Amino acid sequence: MLDIFTDDYFMKEALKEAYRAKEEGEVPVGAVVVAGKQVIARAHNQTEVLGDVTAHAEMLAITAAANALGSKYLEDCTVYVTLEPCPMCAGALAWARPTRVVYGASDDKRGFMKYGKELIHGKTVLEYGVMHDACVQLLQDFFKDKRYENAQLK
DSSP states (O other), X not given: OOOOOOHHHHHHHHHHHHHHHHHTTXXXXXXXXXXXXXXXEEEXXXXXXXXXXXXXXXXXXXXXXXXXXXXXXXXXXXXEEEEOOOHHHHHHHHHHOOSEEEEEEOOTTTOGGGGOGGGSOTXXXXXXXXXXXXXXXXXXXXXXXXHHHHHHHO
């Protein structure tokens, strides 16, 4: 039997959230938390809307998943995020202890990997590059549009 619930499937769900962020004028990053092949939480960046620098997709998804599970730990869960988590989000993920973290695009400037994988819990499996091109393209298009808008305002 064909299993449609692949990493690509769930990253597409995270991308849907990233597109919602873009529509709201937010940096287009989306995240979903999956337990038992079911999305139990979804979120996108809301730093502008909420006026909160900590309102990253991962942080909001962790909180929603913890509420759904009734536990602060995301054991037996996978977190899918379209962009490599920043150090703040990686730290929160370490405390939440998901079984896996899967991200699409790398973030050489602000991603946690430049500080080492130690920011993620030692038992958490880290995977990256899932739907990389689609995740990168969305971010590139967003920032290209922002630069164009800013140039028009000058």
